[in-house]
Amino acid sequence: MADVTGLAVLTAYGHGLPALWDGLKSATPATSRVTRFDTAHRHAHHAATLPGDPDPFAALRGLIDEACEEAGLSPEQRARTPLVLALHAGRDTAARARTLAAACGLREVLAVHTAACAASNSALADAAELVADLAEERVVVAGASFVDASMFAAFDSAGILTPEGVSRPFSAGREGPVLGDGAAAAVLTRAAGGTGSWLRVTGWGNTCEADHVVRPRPDGRGPAAAIQAALARAGNPRIGYVNAHATATPAFDAAEAAAILRGLPPDGADAHVSSTKALHGHCLEASGLVELAVCALAFRNGQVPVNAGYLGPDADCPLNLVLEPGTAPATGHMLSLNTGFGGVSTALVLAAP
Template structure:
């Protein structure tokens, strides 16, 4: 079973997983008025951003270094470890991106995932497959996207961003997400390799699944077929029944169409247990990190398992009958969960599910 031995994150709550966890427990959304670029002509005015104008490639290099250091990788071990990257496509791969692996002392950039908001989860799933196939003893995965004028304008022009700056996943009255800065890196290796090195696993990746519903370029399948197939594949790979899952970190973007679709997908994958498993979408707090969403929310799941505490589904106003789920509301919920499911979905119907196990 693959295990994560190093993990580093950057969100609007700050640098590091502990800053992310403290922000989630505090329950106050990280969004602020946008100052990074002009939003005078925009309907939405808020985003969850770090101060200033950070460079994504520089931030990814720092995060990769932190993850590798936490994993205790030597210079020689890094040199034999490939990099899988998820980041927004900006045309041909620039030199900085292409040179990121070399700058961090890694074997090379093996693949760039650009499949929208499922990209980070897809990169982690592909890294796990490489380990299972025995192609590498370990893989570094990095993902990042910072709120920029172009993506903000695109989402705002489509009318999907919450104009009041409050995301309300699974709630009546939801008006869309709030975009957020997000980036992270992790070291994924076989459990045997981790034991051989004497590395301490943070969490195990018990199962993973990828699927597509091929329904519409921007709209999810009404019955959540992609989510259902990805979650079912993750459970099957882990050899677990739905009742083993103690927490679901949902992709829920607080849009009218997607949240009911994801709820339907969970019902299809988990059966009657879908009404009893605790669920929250932490995008209401750290923002929707787009391509990096799966990396940030994987970290959230790992922290929830470590602390036996489930983060809240913030911004909730009233129950939506189309989303009949056991939402974590009002305050974090104590729960000795052993398995957590992180779901991601992107335009084009691409979906990923990562099933984490406490160690």
Template structure:
């Protein structure tokens, strides 16, 4: 696939603060340890009754956490890690991604005013002392990655010095029932990305917050970057309402655009954090996209889907997996593609299957796709 020409000179974008929570526990260190251990977080669902469901498992925290409270804590932690003072926080906008609240349409009309998705961003911004909530994204599994790309574009173009991005999804009964009825959930209790015999996805709790800023701004205040966001790409294929193009055309275009923006050749990429939902349609199409975008480098490119560990965190997946990619750059450990039972001829990739793989990468890519044919790719570099 022919790459578009790199963009003109622009401000470099770095990550200076990050916090993430998954079913493995609250805080980035819990995810860091879980990636090193390589054991999935799936357990029997206890948050609601699944007695009449085909699938019985998900990756969720105990109890009934409140999304706004969890995201507020994560934003506070990311801001603290970035070392921002109150004045800098007050000049920083927030971009937020989340799943819609299934209880909102059922509430009395008079109580709905503050319950819609956009209100989450405004409430989070107010709690954290941020300037405002510019946008709230609900565009399915590319919501958070789209927010990251928009944040990076705002910074790279000089329109903002820094941007906070937060995203969250908590496993809920409505989505679980919908996916189960559509036979999208794995009834064998494992998410087996790219594997022969894979039976579908499993849901997972996922929440994260990051601070992105220009490298120049970070340097002026002496902040130590965690990683660099080198490039981003977005593309649509509009092939089907809930199936990707079988040749992975949209995903390949997003990958190619991101690499061009990052000024990286395919062979310079050391690891791909794949979308890898464990469904038959996605995984084969994604494998085709990898071969289309990476060409001769595709068979040598290490690939894994950390959804096989954390579950699919829907609108938050782009930010959770962005955090995973930052940790891969920091730790030099490629996460395992868990639940693997053997090669599917349609998914010929260098999958990380025998436990985490030791490798010190300089450049990694995170790929996401969504219903309706929306696709995003993010290219990250070591700090």
């Protein structure tokens, strides 16, 4: 297991964990009409974005420094600490990643995870395993995704984005996600517990069902196997809350609901479930890190975020959704689940410090 001793986040709600928590508590989506680029010829016109056009590597440099400072890392400790990234890869990603690590005083870049929407959870699982297996004393994990014209066009052309501009996970009448800006950094340290830890990563599981390029298996077999692997590694604790991937697409939400019920017996029907993508937007490769911050805040504040945008039940999603604000975590363990195109799934078991 690994303690998260430093944590920093940037979302459309603003910079920092307090801004994210205020947004989650409000249950008001951080969504507005896109002004960063022209959407006149698109079906969708909304996203959860920050002002301007942020650069992911510039944002990550500040967030990594912030997380390392919170974790109390000295320059000497940083120099012994590697970096694991979650990013949409481009031609210059490797070079910019090395520059980022050097600028932050870190030892090297061990990996850049690009496994679509599961990239951040995969990066966190990678780092947690390095720490738990004693290969590293600590690892910095960071990821970013900011809404750009090309990605927006790709999702819009595929008919994935909701034209309504409101994401409704697991709800009747759902039409798809709203994309969102997100970036975060976390320091994972060999488990010590205590007040300096936000939470513990105690289990992780990765699968790839490889059933279809974009469609999920309706029975949820792939993500269910990831959940079961994560639970087994964590000692099979009872999960009280699931921060679900749930992008509010009809097929994916139904398959994920099946996966939660299949992967969490006999607790699947009782665990509280919500998808915070309805609030901060779908942050693609940064999703898992942003949602790690969501779970950390839920532990610290004693309440789990609501499943926003809900209109009514869907028979394909028979889950115990969080619909009332102020709902307390039912146990000291949470599950973070993210899936991606190609059938990749990564589940993390998170425990209160």
